[in-house]
Amino acid sequence: AQSVAQPEDQVNVAEGNPLTVKCTYSVSGNPYLFWYVQYPNRGLQFLLKYITGDNLVKGSYGFEAEFNKSQTSFHLKKPSALVSDSALYFCAVRRSASKIIFGSGTRLSIRP
């Protein structure tokens, strides 16, 4: 069965430090992987995607993600966290128009 796991409900990081939000997936074939961010009482906003090619994908707001096929992971990273990065982050995998699976979300908290 296809699935996406975000093993951490919450990640706490000090401002200026690097951050990582973890995501692992289980799908057959080649996955299309996405990261989204959600601020309170708002919809999800697209950050970045992996389709094929370079394993390091760069996205919006200085975020990047590393695709690792052998570990079936797609971790979100940022070299230097900002307080404004505090939000809820979702990993997702899409195989077709109908098959879009979201992880349960990770709450990122950046302390000043």
Added chain:
Amino acid sequence: DGGITQSPKYLFRKEGQNVTLSCEQNLNHDAMYWYRQDPGQGLRLIYYSQIVNDFQKGDIAEGYSVSREKKESFPLTVTSAQKNPTAFYLCASTTGGGRDSNQPQHFGDGTRLSIL
């Protein structure tokens, strides 16, 4: 600006009442979706539609209904059969499947539904 508009932002339902949540997009997207978001549970798919006049049930369709009479519009009705409707409802759209499956979804800003 292209985007997805959901209305109302907040909605209250009385016992035995049906309520309809609006979702309109001007992105010329073929596919539209409704999700339900509960705290700590991520997004669960209620219904989706890939073309006008066609839609399919998602994982939690019971107690909900939809229509897709126009490409731009995909309203969701929460019926009285949905016994626990309190949640944050998100509408999304994207280009079609097939070779466009690598495109991300665009989301509205949601409707928060509560029971009176």
